[in-house]
Amino acid sequence: MMKKTDKHFRFMARQFTKNSMLYTEMIHSNAILKGDADKLLKYHNSEHPVGLQLGGSDPRSLAEAAIIGEDYGYDEINLNVGCPSKKVKSGNFGVFLMKNVELLSSCINEVKKNINTPFTIKCRIGVDDFEGEKYLENFLSTISDYGITTFIIHARKAISGLDTKRNRSIPPLNYGLVYKMKERFPEFKIIINGGIEEISDVKKQLGFVDGVMLGRKIYSDPAFLLQIDKEIYGNETSLEFSKGLQNYMTYILNLDNKKDVNRAITHLIQIIRKISNTKEIRRELLSNVKDNTINLEHIFDGFKEDLNQKVHLQTR
Numbered sequence: 114m115m116k117k118t119d120k121h122f123r124f125m126a127r128q129f130t131k132n133s134m135l136y137t138e139m140i141h142s143n144a145i146l147k148g149d150a151d152k153l154l155k156y157h158n159s160e161h162p163v164g165l166q167l168g169g170s171d172p173r174s175l176a177e178a179a180i181i182g183e184d185y186g187y188d189e190i191n192l193n194v195g196c197p198s199k200k201v202k203s204g205n206f207g208v209f210l211m212k213n214v215e216l217l218s219s220c221i222n223e224v225k226k227n228i229n230t231p232f233t234i235k236c237r238i239g240v241d242d243f244e245g246e247k248y249l250e251n252f253l254s255t256i257s258d259y260g261i262t263t264f265i266i267h268a269r270k271a272i273s274g275l276d277t278k279r280n281r282s283i284p285p286l287n288y289g290l291v292y293k294m295k296e297r298f299p300e301f302k303i304i305i306n307g308g309i310e311e312i313s314d315v316k317k318q319l320g321f322v323d324g325v326m327l328g329r330k331i332y333s334d335p336a337f338l339l340q341i342d343k344e345i346y347g348n349e350t351s352l353e354f355s356k357g358l359q360n361y362m363t364y365i366l367n368l369d370n371k372k373d374v375n376r377a378i379t380h381l382i383q384i385i386r387k388i389s390n391t392k393e394i395r396r397e398l399l400s401n402v403k404d405n406t407i408n409l410e411h412i413f414d415g416f417k418e419d420l421n422q423k424v425h426l427q428t429r
């Protein structure tokens with residue numbers, strides 16, 4: 114998720130799950146080819162398994178970016194065919210590739226030819242008047258001709274022109290259509306996404322499809338991943354909330370770039386919102402983001418003590 118699942122957030126998420134696949138934000142192929150690839154693609158070794166999500170619509174650039182991603186050791190390369198934002202529309206990529214299957218096929222073909230890393234697609238159930246069961250069936254079938262067998266499907270149609278934020282709740286989700294695709298193509302790996310927030314819902318979905326992708330739930334409550342490991346993967350996990358947070362604080366203290374520290378703190382503030390008695394520390398951390406004058410180590414020391422002694426989760 115853009116501006117959310119950067120390497121710092123993923124490092125924190127990995128403290129709470131051994132099994133779940135983590136994904137980068139969408140990164141445009143041109144940013145990788147023309148920008149600072151190290152800055153965009155480097156990650157902590159503990160993040161595995163981790164997927165790189167690419168955006169773009171130029172077959173050659175996507176292939177070159179995917180090759181670079183492969184060199185960085187990502188476990189999966191995923192192409193974003195689901196984002197409806199204005200920026201994406203003007204660049205004719207993201208979900209707009211669902212309207213131009215010919216171009217999408219060339220992109221897939223070019224990437225597929227050039228990498229050995231698993232290559233997957235994240236799409237929507239439809240976009241604008243490109244919708245319905247027949248459309249989605251044809252779409253998946255055509256794309257699979259180019260060797261794609263894993264589809265992450267966001268079960269909400271994209272509407273161009275609608276504010277991206279509103280398009281996260283309008284129109285209604287249609288899980289049934291995704292289940293139909295799994296019935297129609299049992300050989301595909303179908304991962305469902307959209308509006309899933311409870312462990313009971315994750316379990317229910319797994320009765321119909323092969324996997325579940327969680328977005329906003331995990332950003333707002335990364336510790337939910339502890340429950341996923343336990344109840345979905347059946348792991349008696351050795352991971353613990355307070356240990357995970359302490360590891361993350363140590364990680365932040367070892368970052369040498371102030372910008373990185375501020376990004377990493379933003380994620381920390383998000384998670385400690387769930388803990389009682391943290392108003393003061395959130396205030397202190399926020400002021401650190403603003404003026405960088407506070408001694409982080411000192412704040413963390415106090416907070417670690419809290420975590421060990423009296424902090425309790427108020428997550429559910």
Ligand SMILES: Cc1cc2nc3c(=O)[nH]c(=O)nc-3n(C[C@H](O)[C@H](O)[C@H](O)COP(=O)(O)O)c2cc1C
Pocket residue numbers: 114115116117137138139166193195196235267281306307308309326327328329330
């Ligand atoms: C702030 C924000 C940024 C997002 N960025 C991306 C992105 O970079 N790539 C992507 O595939 N989806 C992105 N999404 C969409 C989510 O991955 C997901 O498909 C959507 O939020 C629905 O799933 P959820 O209800 O589990 O969050 C983003 C969503 C949000 C809220």
